[in-house]
Amino acid sequence: MARPDAGIDARTRRGPGPTHLALMLLPALVVVVMLFGGGLLLGVLQALGHLPGAGLERLSGMHFGRVLTDPDFIQSFGLTLYVAAVSTLLAAGLSVVAALALNRMAARWRLVHFVFQIPLTVPHLVIAVAVIFMLSPAGLLARLAVAAGLIETASEFPLLVNDRWAIGIILTYVWKEIPFITLMLLAVLQNAGGELIDVGRTLKADAWQRFRHITLPTIFPALGAASLIVFAYTFGAFEVPFLLGRTYPMTLPVWAYKHYSDIDLMARPEGIATGIVIAAVVAMAVVTAQALTRRARKRGIVL
Amino acid sequence: MSRPKAVLVALTVLAAVGLPFATLVIWSLADRWFFPGLWPQAWGLRAWSYVVTTAGGQVITALWQSVAVAFVTAVVAVLVALPAARALGLYSFRGKDAISVLLTLPIIVPPLSVAMGLHLWFIRLDLAESFIGVVAVHLTFCLPYAVFVLWGVFSNYNPDFESQARSLGASRWRVWLRVMLPMILPGVIVAGLFAFLLSWSQYLSTLIIGGGRLITLPVLLFSLMGSGDRPVAAAVSIVFVLPALVALLFSARHLGGKSLAGVR
Amino acid sequence: MGALSLKDLHIHYDRQPVVQDFSLDIGDGEMVALLGPSGAGKTTILKVVAGLLAPARGEVIIDGQVVNDRPPEKRDAVMVFQKPLLFPFMNVNQNIAFGLKMRGDDAARRSRAVERILALTRLAGLGPRKVHELSGGQQQRVALARALVLEPAILLMDEPLSNLDANLRQEMRELILTVQSELNITTLFVTHDQAEALMMSQRVALLLEGRLRQVGSPRDLFHRPADPEVARFFGGGNFFRGRLHEGHFECDFGRLPVTAADGNGHLRTATIRPEDIQLATAPVDLPDSFAGTVVRTRFEGMATRAWIRCPFGELVVLTAESALAPGQSVRLRLPPDKIRVFSEASSSE
Numbered sequence: 067m068a069r070p071d072a073g074i075d076a077r078t079r080r081g082p083g084p085t086h087l088a089l090m091l092l093p094a095l096v097v098v099v100m101l102f103g104g105g106l107l108l109g110v111l112q113a114l115g116h117l118p119g120a121g122l123e124r125l126s127g128m129h130f131g132r133v134l135t136d137p138d139f140i141q142s143f144g145l146t147l148y149v150a151a152v153s154t155l156l157a158a159g160l161s162v163v164a165a166l167a168l169n170r171m172a173a174r175w176r177l178v179h180f181v182f183q184i185p186l187t188v189p190h191l192v193i194a195v196a197v198i199f200m201l202s203p204a205g206l207l208a209r210l211a212v213a214a215g216l217i218e219t220a221s222e223f224p225l226l227v228n229d230r231w232a233i234g235i236i237l238t239y240v241w242k243e244i245p246f247i248t249l250m251l252l253a254v255l256q257n258a259g260g261e262l263i264d265v266g267r268t269l270k271a272d273a274w275q276r277f278r279h280i281t282l283p284t285i286f287p288a289l290g291a292a293s294l295i296v297f298a299y300t301f302g303a304f305e306v307p308f309l310l311g312r313t314y315p316m317t318l319p320v321w322a323y324k325h326y327s328d329i330d331l332m333a334r335p336e337g338i339a340t341g342i343v344i345a346a347v348v349a350m351a352v353v354t355a356q357a358l359t360r361r362a363r364k365r366g367i368v369l
Numbered sequence: 370m371s372r373p374k375a376v377l378v379a380l381t382v383l384a385a386v387g388l389p390f391a392t393l394v395i396w397s398l399a400d401r402w403f404f405p406g407l408w409p410q411a412w413g414l415r416a417w418s419y420v421v422t423t424a425g426g427q428v429i430t431a432l433w434q435s436v437a438v439a440f441v442t443a444v445v446a447v448l449v450a451l452p453a454a455r456a457l458g459l460y461s462f463r464g465k466d467a468i469s470v471l472l473t474l475p476i477i478v479p480p481l482s483v484a485m486g487l488h489l490w491f492i493r494l495d496l497a498e499s500f501i502g503v504v505a506v507h508l509t510f511c512l513p514y515a516v517f518v519l520w521g522v523f524s525n526y527n528p529d530f531e532s533q534a535r536s537l538g539a540s541r542w543r544v545w546l547r548v549m550l551p552m553i554l555p556g557v558i559v560a561g562l563f564a565f566l567l568s569w570s571q572y573l574s575t576l577i578i579g580g581g582r583l584i585t586l587p588v589l590l591f592s593l594m595g596s597g598d599r600p601v602a603a604a605v606s607i608v609f610v611l612p613a614l615v616a617l618l619f620s621a622r623h624l625g626g627k628s629l630a631g632v633r
Numbered sequence: 634m635g636a637l638s639l640k641d642l643h644i645h646y647d648r649q650p651v652v653q654d655f656s657l658d659i660g661d662g663e664m665v666a667l668l669g670p671s672g673a674g675k676t677t678i679l680k681v682v683a684g685l686l687a688p689a690r691g692e693v694i695i696d697g698q699v700v701n702d703r704p705p706e707k708r709d710a711v712m713v714f715q716k717p718l719l720f721p722f723m724n725v726n727q728n729i730a731f732g733l734k735m736r737g738d739d740a741a742r743r744s745r746a747v748e749r750i751l752a753l754t755r756l757a758g759l760g761p762r763k764v765h766e767l768s769g770g771q772q773q774r775v776a777l778a779r780a781l782v783l784e785p786a787i788l789l790m791d792e793p794l795s796n797l798d799a800n801l802r803q804e805m806r807e808l809i810l811t812v813q814s815e816l817n818i819t820t821l822f823v824t825h826d827q828a829e830a831l832m833m834s835q836r837v838a839l840l841l842e843g844r845l846r847q848v849g850s851p852r853d854l855f856h857r858p859a860d861p862e863v864a865r866f867f868g869g870g871n872f873f874r875g876r877l878h879e880g881h882f883e884c885d886f887g888r889l890p891v892t893a894a895d896g897n898g899h900l901r902t903a904t905i906r907p908e909d910i911q912l913a914t915a916p917v918d919l920p921d922s923f924a925g926t927v928v929r930t931r932f933e934g935m936a937t938r939a940w941i942r943c944p945f946g947e948l949v950v951l952t953a954e955s956a957l958a959p960g961q962s963v964r965l966r967l968p969p970d971k972i973r974v975f976s977e978a979s980s981s982e
Binding site for chain 1: 455468
């Protein structure tokens with residue numbers, strides 16, 4: 067993921083001694099290692115069949131095996147991947163358009179720049195609720211369709227929430243994530259974009275060539291990193307698919323929680339195992355993003 | 370950009386962002402709004418009076434619960450993050466890459482995976498269904514997030530100002546208070562605000578660790594959505610979104626429109 | 634072939650006039666320096682020529698054609714910016730070939746042109762390097778090469794040396810001069826450094842506060858400034874008033890024979906450069922001289938700058954005499970041929 071390290075001096079500056087540095091880092095490391103690391107480790111142990119209180123039992127891959135061979139798992143995995151990938155791609159594409167438009171829009175359109183940032187801070191849950199009110203069969207859009215004479219009853223309205231193609235979920239994510247990606251792109255564009263574009267113009271690049279050969283390479287690392295963060299989030303989030311998804315198949319996080327909270331205690335380790343699988347997929351996405359960022363920095367692009 | 374184009378972009382942005390909120394506001398003010406009416410058949414403040422008064426102040430209690438959890442989480446996160454972010458932002462040292470991965474990974478690994486693992490342990494420590502337990506699980510992602518924001522702040526911060534102040538005779542404490550703090554304050558506020566919001570928006574980890582005993586606003590909102598009372602759900606949604614808007618207004622106004630890039 | 638003509642340019646920024654009444658003609662193959670202090674509007678003019686800014690009024694004419702309506706990419710002028718502004722995601726070769734690629738040249742042709750220009754700008758062998766691996770001087774040369782490879786009619790350079798340290802600056806200056814004369818590219822470059830302008834250009838255009846004050850050969854501007862402000866910009870310090878009378882300038886320092894054309898009986902301002910004043914420590918050394926007392930001195934290496942109080946005012950003198958001390962009596966002489974009398978229009982300060 068994007069590192070905030072502008073790193074002008076960080077490489078050369080003489081820091082305090084190692085003990086001093088360790089003390090500065092220790093509190094944060096302790097909290098993260100214990101709570102985050104501990105949580106994941108205990109999750110793995112429980113998923114491997116270890117039940118604290120009952121003493122250390124023999125660890126086995128049984129629960130992971132049951133999860134991974136469950137035909138529903140493949141369905142869920144596919145759906146989750148689909149939702150995350152489509153949301154990310156749509157949001158990334160629209161963000162490029164939005165970033166270019168906002169970048170060229172004079173600063174005096176302050177209200178627009180402000181309003182554009184609103185979705186950043188709005189909880190996913192709120193926008194999911196609003197999406198239900200707008201897109202459900204009794205929602206605003208359906209009422210508009212009736213008023214326009216397109217349909218007569220709610221049942222004629224196409225399913226846009228709890229639907230097969232997860233349209234409601236994807237729309238919610240796209241609404242929420244566009245500002246996030248766009249602002250990352252705008253930061254890059256405003257730093258380096260303008261001057262390089264001027265260079266491109268005097269070097270005879272036309273509008274499309276400037277976009278293709280200057281703007282796109284400039285924003286690409288940030289776009290990649292932001293997109294992977296969005297992918298990671300949408301892959302592992304619970305609220306939106308829980309509210310707007312179908313009961314079958316469920317996305318992985320919903321599936322995981324359903325098993326975890328099942329009355330049948332045997333289902334619990336499987337829920338935890340699913341949670342670990344989600345974390346693994348997401349961690350892989352992050353590692354890819356780190357590698358991308360590092361490569362970008364090697365090429366001299368400050369993210 | 371030409372004016373008509375700019376107006377078009379402006380209208381698109383305003384409509385896309387505004388429409389969901391308009392929907393929520395109208396629903397919260399509708400006493401009766403049967404399909405397929407395009408407009409409520411009866412307006413009223415039933416939902417809002419429910420929010421303020423009924424059910425033993427259920428909403429108000431949840432509101433305070435949410436504020437308390439998010440506030441404590443944000444304060445602890447920023448205090449713990451500050452020294453770590455300073456170390457990461459200003460100096461290079463062995464193992465920095467590994468530490469940076471470790472500290473930023475929790476921002477993206479879903480809290481769901483962590484909370485499920487922590488739950489049994491917290492039960493044994495008697496932290497489950499407790500305020501501290503919920504704050505602790507929120508810290509797993511709010512703290513790394515604060516580190517991430519403050520790291521950026523510190524990498525744009527020049528500690529030579531501190532040396533300068535020291536050489537002019539200021540004590541170490543005064544340097545921190547009078548030199549460092551004013552320079553990083555906007556970043557500290559952003560980090561705090563958004564750690565607050567991150568905790569504020571959290572549903573599943575609160576539910577798992579809080580076990581349904583600690584009712585925060587999102588937990589309440591989920592049960593309301595289940596009950597199907599749309600006007601009340603809309604009103605609670607609006608209450609739920611208010612701190613986010615206030616935070617955004619505040620940062621736009623007092624932090625000089627400091628870019629929120631990298632914030633989610 | 635490339636002649637540039639700027640006619641009566643007025644340039645506004647945020648509705649404030651930045652440049653007014655700017656006209657300048659540059660001949661084919663000529664190298665002209667646009668000189669002025671920072672904030673005078675030099676870069677603004679360059680951007681207008683490049684097409685990055687539009688003038689409020691006036692015309693930009695390249696090879697006899699008004700190009701005001703043409704965007705930068707359709708003008709036969711290339712600009713080299715103050716910062717190298719190399720594309721960070723491309724290596725040296727790709728950076729230099731950028732313009733050729735945009736133009737649609739094929740790969741073979743591009744690489745031939747790039748090789749040639751790399752050699753010309755002494756970058757041979759650096760083609761595959763990443764730009765952030767280059768030194769500041771190399772980056773600036775790549776930026777120059779990237780512009781030159783297009784063989785534009787007009788080359789515009791914005792302070793091409795200002796980001797370099799002293800040694801590199803001299804090297805780059807020689808390189809630019811060599812390359813410019815070799816390729817015979819019409820060049821307009823901006824600088825705030827008078828020495829740079831005098832050394833590098835065939836003609837200098839001096840811009841003060843958005844107005845063109847004087848255009849001419851480096852010698853002209855240095856020795857025959859059009860008005861006191863131009864003189865002051867080039868380090869002149871001694872200004873005095875007097876009356877023109879029958880080929881003489883009658884002032885407190887005496888009746889000095891000068892070659893001012895007209896203006897008999899009029900009050901005029903005259904100047905003499907500090908290094909042109911003759912100074913002697915013994916009275917016998919200097920005929921037609923007058924007495925003065927050293928007020929203070931400053932040793933400047935090759936010379937010493939001395940502030941001398943005379944009966945009629947204070948004069949600044951730059952002299953090889955390094956042993957001057959405050960309070961010391963000296964003799965001064967103003968050689969008449971070094972005195973510059975300003976014409977009436979410009980002497981009203």
